[in-house]
Amino acid sequence: MEMNTIQTHCPFCSIGCGLSISVDLFGRPKQVEPRCDFDHNRGALCSRGILSLEWMRHRERLKKPLIREKDGFREASWGEALQKISSAFRSLIEKYGPTSIALYASSRLSNEILYLFQKLGYEVIKTPHIDFNDRLGVASARAAYHLSLGSSKPPNPLADLLATNLILILGADPSSCHPVLMKYIFDAKDRGAKIVVIDPRRTQTARTADLHLQIKPGTDVAFLNGALNQLIISGLINRDFIAKKTKGFDSVQEVVSKYTPARVAEITGIKEEQLRAFIRLYAQSPTVIVIHSRGLEQHPQGVSAVLACLNLALATGKVGKQGCGFLPLMGHISGATGLPNPNSYGLKEGYTIHEMIEAAYRDEIRGMYILASNPVVSLPDTSFVKAALQKLDLLVVQDVFLTETAKLAHVVLPGSTLYECEGTINALDGGCVKLVRAFNAPKDAKEDWRIVCQVAKSLGASQGFVYSSVEDVFKELRSFFVSEEGEKERLYEDRFAHPDGLAVFYPVEYSEPVERISSEYPLLLITFKTPYHFLTSSETGRIDFFKQKCPRPYLEIHPATAQKIGISQGDRVVVRSRCGKVEAVAELTDTIREDCVAMPMHWFKEGWVNLIVPKQLDPTSKIPNYKAIPVSVERK
Missing domain, CATH: 2.40.40.20 (Barwin-like endoglucanases)
Incomplete structure (x- = not known):
């Protein structure tokens, strides 16, 4: 049978692999294959991408809006569903004010969808309470990058992995989470690069390493402070770089001086000689790329751990040049969050998702609109999350399946997958790539950006949500992307993103966790x-x-x-x-x-x-x- 071939991108991890979808003349997708012309994956594709059509065309896909009744859900028309949403939201706003409503979305959506979702909240509902599920993932890295470097944007292209002497992998397992990235790591190793993995588990990624250090979870700050201390003592830092391109080094030097090899070994559970082995590899490598992910970040010292990592790179001048810098791994491809800023609408900073859940439990938040996210499963303390969501007067969930969160909703809206919509997404190294619709969403399901516009119009937005195509949305949101770095492939070659052009050292101390192991929880x-x-x-x-x-x-x-x-x-x-x-x-x-x-x-x-x-x-x-x-x- 004759086929059409549509080129788009994988909807899973943040590599954003290029792929081709074969679609028959009836618009039915048949096969997914990797693209060889897209630099990120270069003809490779993991099993999640290869098999992605199976879940997208699954019989359990939501095809019509659902409204909850006493005995369960019933199918409804779009008109009825939108009327119920607008009526309930209007009532809550009139009775409790706009801050009684909160919005929460997956950041694994297109730039255009997330922009419109934020615009709906700030401009139409007038609530500051908007958050995204990158709160659970890359939030620590973004906060630390912004503090130290002046921008949260990933600083290096993937190609820098092939031009480095050392790849330092901190709390990340690309073999499981970003399988195509392993092709770069193997290629780099074939070219002579050394691999160091710091992870409490000996993962498949760790098995490729020249050095694997199994430190205790949550002790990264102590390890990195100890490494920097020894580099300072040995005279292996770049004082010229420190003097010309940074500020705040003296305060960091004072803090890390307390992290002797013996103290680091006691805190992290590794041997002193293992710390020294790492320092030798690091010091002998003219260029270093740091790959880090949730193992470094998802604990109460996550921001401090990333700052300690940045301190190490800045002190040795290993940032802002080919083969030197950072690749923070996001769990998934992502659209733009934080656009527009609530301050531009005269609104204060809103609640995080955790604060939204607490506010819902105490009846301060009365309505929520959740887009393509499943917080009942993903948030900590599941029982409390469910109890809080069940207290809402209105819970709207927009998704492609009846997830555990959607099962609690009053109204469920059937959305689309990234193969069924157009727009742009941001990949691992900050590059923006275009999505092309390969096939249509099933039955009455709609593209997510069109649903958000319909919700806005049902709430009285007569203007501002009228677009003939997703390209019109992109033109509007582009006005928010302003960067002195422009379209540079690699950031910080000349200056950092702070107004004075300098990177900032932040002294961070290791602290014992609030909840410690004990005889009861050993x-x-x-x-x-x-x-x-x-x-x-x-x-x-x-x-x-x-x-x-x-x-x-x-x-x-x-x-x-x-x-x-x-x-x-x-x-x-x-x-x-x-x-x-x-x-x-x-x-x-x-x-x-x-x-x-x-x-x-x-x-x-x-x-x-x-x-x-x-x-x-x-x-x-x-x-x-x-x-x-x-x-x-x-x-x-």
Whole structure:
């Protein structure tokens, strides 16, 4: 049969791989293949991308609006659904004011959709309470980059991985989360680059490393401060770079002087010689690229850990040139958040998603509009989140499946996937790429940007939401993208993004966690992502191959630890924290530290790991602690 070929981009991780979709003459998608002409993936594509059509055309896709009745959901017309939303939101605004409504969206949407969603909140509803699920992921990195470098934009292109002497991977597992990135890492290694991985688990990525350091979760600040201290003592810092391009070094030097090898070893659980081995590799490498992700960031010292990493690079002048800098890994492709700024509408800063949930529980927030996100599964302290959402007078959820969050909604709107819409997205290195619609959403489902416009119009927006195409939206939002760096491929070659052009050193101290291990909770739980599922698995959980490869939640536990507890391979176990318990199957492995256990974050029907994740947040970024939770484990 004759086919049309549509070139677009993968909807999963932040690499933004180029792919081609074969579509028959009836508009039915048949196959996904990688593109060889797109630099990011260069003909490679992971199994999530290859199999993506399976969930997009799944029989459980939402096809019509749903309205909740006493006995469950019923299908409704768009007119009825929009009328119910506008009537309820108007009533709440009249009775409690516009700040009684909050909006929350996935940042894994196009720039155009997210821009319109924010415009709806600020301009039409007039609420400051808008947040995105990058609060749970890249928020610590963005906060630290902004403080130190003056901008949160990723500073380096992917190609710099092929021009570096050392790749330092901190709290990241590209083999599971960004598989195509491993092609760059292997190519770099073939060219002579050394690989260092710092991770409590011996992941597939760590197996490729020349040096793997299994530090205790949450002790990155101590490790990085200790490394910088030894570089200073050994005279291996770049004082010319420090003097000409930075400020604040003296305060950092004073703080890190306390982090001797002995103290670092005590805090991190590694040997002093391992710290020295890292310092030798780092010092001997003229160029270094740092890849970091959630393992560095998702704990109460996440911002401090990224700042400590930036301090190390700035002190050695390893930033702002080819093969030198940072690649912060986002969990998914992303659109623009923070545009427009609420201050431009005379609004104060709004609540984060955690504050929204608390406000909903105390009846301050009365209505929420959630777009393509599943906070019931993704947020910590699941029981509290559900209780708060169930108290809302109106919960609107716009998604492609009836997720655990959508099941609590009063109105559900059937949205679209990124293969079914047009627009632009931002990839890992900050590049903007174009989405091309390959096929239409099923039945009465609509493109997300059109739904947001319809909601705005139903609330009385007679102007400002009339667009003939998504290109019109893009033209409008482009006015918010102003950067002195322009279209530079690599940032900070000449100056940093602060007004004075200087980068800023920030002194950071390691602090003991508020919730520590004890005789009652003697192990630290790490949550992680498998290669077979994605985020809350509402999509990949509907792909048969992934369900077969990874069918159930499991708990990684070291054999020596399991023996002490009386646990064998395959046993059902109960994992408890101070806020709840879950069950899983024991998976004995020597790839994890003996004082840690680890559990995937994807499942929700069983093994719902966020039931035992407390709402313990980084004070700056408000990112939750998903990486160092004191727990106990027992055989069921």
